[in-house]
Amino acid sequence: MQLRKNKVNFSKINHIFLSHLHGDHIFGLMGLISTFGLLGRRSALHIHAHEDLKGLFEPHLNYFCSDLPYQIVFHNLTFDGPKIIYEDKKVTVESFPLSHRVPTCGFLFKEKPKQPNVRKEAIHKYQLQVREIVALKEGHPFIGEDGKMVPEEELIIPAPRPASYAFCSDTRYLRRIIPVIEGVDLLYHEATFGHELKDLAKSTSHTTAKQAATIARDANVGKLLLGHFSSRYRDLKPLEEEAKAVFEKTVMVKDNDVFTIER
Numbered sequence: 001m002q003l004r005k006n007k008v009n010f011s012k013i014n015h016i017f018l019s020h021l022h023g024d025h026i027f028g029l030m031g032l033i034s035t036f037g038l039l040g041r042r043s044a045l046h047i048h049a050h051e052d053l054k055g056l057f058e059p060h061l062n063y064f065c066s067d068l069p070y071q072i073v074f075h076n077l078t079f080d081g082p083k084i085i086y087e088d089k090k091v092t093v094e095s096f097p098l099s100h101r102v103p104t105c106g107f108l109f110k111e112k113p114k115q116p117n118v119r120k121e122a123i124h125k126y127q128l129q130v131r132e133i134v135a136l137k138e139g140h141p142f143i144g145e146d147g148k149m150v151p152e153e154e155l156i157i158p159a160p161r162p163a164s165y166a167f168c169s170d171t172r173y174l175r176r177i178i179p180v181i182e183g184v185d186l187l188y189h190e191a192t193f194g195h196e197l198k199d200l201a202k203s204t205s206h207t208t209a210k211q212a213a214t215i216a217r218d219a220n221v222g223k224l225l226l227g228h229f230s231s232r233y234r235d236l237k238p239l240e241e242e243a244k245a246v247f248e249k250t251v252m253v254k255d256n257d258v259f260t261i262e263r
Contacts, residue, residue, distance in 0.1 A: 108164065114160065210243060
């Protein structure tokens with residue numbers, strides 16, 4: 001329902017990453033799989049999750065989706081350290097262990113660096129050939145007819161800085177993730193409780209708003225997105241103030257929010 005509300009193209013969803021096997025994170029998946037089949041999907045759907053998911057889902061798939069017109073490919077996550085679990089020409093996805101009541105992973109999504117563009121005026125001015133343009137994109141210097149190296153800034157337009165996003169939910173306060181997520185543009189981190197309930201947060205393997213902000217500050221992230229709030233908080237203002245006192249660039253997220261990464 002949320003995907004339809006946000007006008008997300010279902011056919012563009014090819015990989016699903018599940019942090020852990022708790023109901024609020026997986027119960028909607030079966031309906032989505034069925035809907036994809038009813039819409040005539042043909043391309044494979046890749047699901048990255050704890051190895052138990054396949055055993056949990058196969059009886060339901062056999063009963064409700066025996067005529068599914070596409071393949072589901074299960075990829076087992078590991079929980080013993082950071083690991084690249086997906087890669088293509090544009091991005092990498094890395095999983096890293098969190099600390100919750102069941103095996104749980106966070107995910108780090110990183111764009112790969114792009115090659116710079118060669119300025120059109122430089123192509124005309126120096127009559128650059130294809131091999132020279134390719135060499136410039138790969139970082140090689142260009143020597144003009146006078147035997148002098150042409151300054152790089154005259155020849156190329158630097159590529160945008162690669163964007164990055166980290167997702168951390170559900171987890172207790174876990175400082176060992178800081179080197180993994182350091183410097184990301186956006187960090188989503190759970191903040192189930194206010195810091196007045198830090199003992200409850202610890203016993204239930206969750207995080208307080210202040211603790212999440214401390215992670216963001218010490219990891220030098222660009223912006224912190226807080227979510228996964230306990231239903232006891234009808235007013236989130238105290239949690240927001242608690243977090244912003246530690247890390248000013250904090251946003252309390254709501255369903256359907258959209259965030260643009262500044263390059």
